[in-house]
Amino acid sequence: MSLTVGVTYNLKKDVPRGENEPIDALEEFDSEETIDAIGRVLQSDGHDVVRLGGDAGLIDRLRISPVDIVFNIAEGMEGRNREAHIPALLEFLKIPYTGSDPLTLSLTLDKSMAKKVVISEGIPTPRFKKVEKMEDLRGVDHRYPLFVKLCYEGSSKGIRLNSKISDSGALRERVGWLLETYGPPVLVEEFVDGPxxxxxxxxxxxxxxxxxxxxxxxxxxxxxxxxxxxxxxxxxxxxxxxxxxxxxxxxxxxxxxxxxxxxxxxxxxxxxxxxxxxxxxxxxxxxxxxxxxxxxxxxxxxxxxxxxxxxxxxxxxxxxxxxxxxxxxxxxxxxxxxx
Ligand SMILES: Nc1ncnc2c1ncn2[C@@H]1O[C@H](COP(=O)(O)OP(=O)(O)OP(=O)(O)O)[C@@H](O)[C@H]1O
Ligand SMILES: [Mg+2]
Structure with missing residues (x-):
């Protein structure tokens, strides 16, 4: 039986550019070739593929073109629940979709929350502190070298070759840059130096x-x-x-x-x-x-x-x-x- 498969995604080219945004502002979003490639596989298996995109117009598109299931790769637009937005909508509409549910998508996007859960299971993960403002650095008593990154970003957004930190001066400088350039929260972690x-x-x-x-x-x-x-x-x-x-x-x-x-x-x-x-x-x-x-x-x-x-x-x-x-x-x- 052939299914009608919707594909949800956010393309780099569809995202409006802001002024003074960092060079990696669009890093998480996809390119058209990826959507084409996924669509080709599904079509070659006899399914009809409907491109649903990932903006608010998706709600109307779903009404006009009902689908049996969605292949979801949408990264979402804003906030730590952004990856969960479309899956939550699909769940509400009782439309099946590929991949994790909203709870997992939010939990894992926020690296500090994910770490709390894995720690509760005894899984080793570097010691860390979530930093919302510069004053929070006072509570950092971890072993140098440290590593600083954004708490809920991917694709190495905000991560540069100098994200490994060897002293408190560099820590202040790097955390200050991340807070100013991308906004809070920042994750300060112990650096794991093996492969x-x-x-x-x-x-x-x-x-x-x-x-x-x-x-x-x-x-x-x-x-x-x-x-x-x-x-x-x-x-x-x-x-x-x-x-x-x-x-x-x-x-x-x-x-x-x-x-x-x-x-x-x-x-x-x-x-x-x-x-x-x-x-x-x-x-x-x-x-x-x-x-x-x-x-x-x-x-x-x-x-x-x-x-x-x-x-x-x-x-x-x-x-x-x-x-x-x-x-x-x-x-x-x-x-x-x-x-
Ligand atoms: N605590 C750490 N110790 C050593 N290296 C680290 C640490 N945290 C991150 N890194 C380095 O930074 C890279 C990016 O970090 P991380 O995977 O957390 O970010 P990401 O942007 O979410 O990545 P992805 O592209 O997989 O979404 C890692 O692949 C690793 O090289
Ligand atoms: Mg990674």
Missing amino acids: EFTVGILGNADPVVLGVMQIEIKGSPPGEAIYSLEVKREWEEKVRYHCPPPISADLLKKIEEVALRAYRALDCRDVSRVDIRVGEDGTPYFLEVNPLPGLSPVYGDLPIMAGRMGWEYSRLIRTIFHHALKRYGMAGSDRNRAG
Whole structure:
């Protein structure tokens, strides 16, 4: 049976530019090629694809073009609940959609809240403090070096090569810059200086690891490497991806375990990418989880990982979609089983 599948998204080109906005203001939004690529996979499986966008006009578009299910990659526009806005609307309208629910999307976008939940499950994550204003820095009693980042942003917005902090002067300077340029809150974290990995996970009742990908920044020893905005924008020259990574079976297992525990603790659905960094003592630390991982067929970390694991892009999209259909008891209408 063919389904009518809506696709929700926010495109860089549709977002109005503000005056004096930071260079990475639009970093989270998607490009048309990604929506085309997802649409092509769904169409090739016999489904009708309706582009719904991600602005308020979506409500009218849904009335005019009813859909059976939505493939959601919308990042949302404002605030820490922005990724949850469209899923909440779809939930209210009883329209099935791919990916995590509003609670998980809000919880994971706010990195400090996500960390509180993973800590409650005993999952290692760097010690941290949420900073709303400069005076809050008085309560920072953590071990240097530290790392400063925005509390609810992704795509390395606000993260630069100098986000690693080695003294209190640099801490004040960097936190001041983030508060002024982007606004609060800022997360001050202990710096984890070992190798970095990102873990792709798919599924629901019994989630499985798609792959573990080590991120090596060319020319930087692990202790200095930061997967910053500068690096992500020039990933072809600056990053070497290793998937599967050249590490011991024991470490690989520990990384997978931490990622799966975090996925479960945060109630992720269908798909997520968990970012992990290994400490000096060999402990994998949870940094954050991305329940809306970038799906660009060219530069998305998850599609790159899938490719290294021998998966075509279409298989990745199909599998995410299939997990959603299965959750809603609609899997019989999925003609091309994936997984
Ligand atoms: N506590 C930390 N210790 C060491 N490095 C860190 C720490 N926190 C973040 N980083 C570095 O900064 C990068 C970006 O951080 P993080 O993944 O939290 O941000 P993001 O912008 O949400 O990323 P994404 O693009 O995955 O959404 C990490 O990939 C890592 O290189
Ligand atoms: Mg990340």
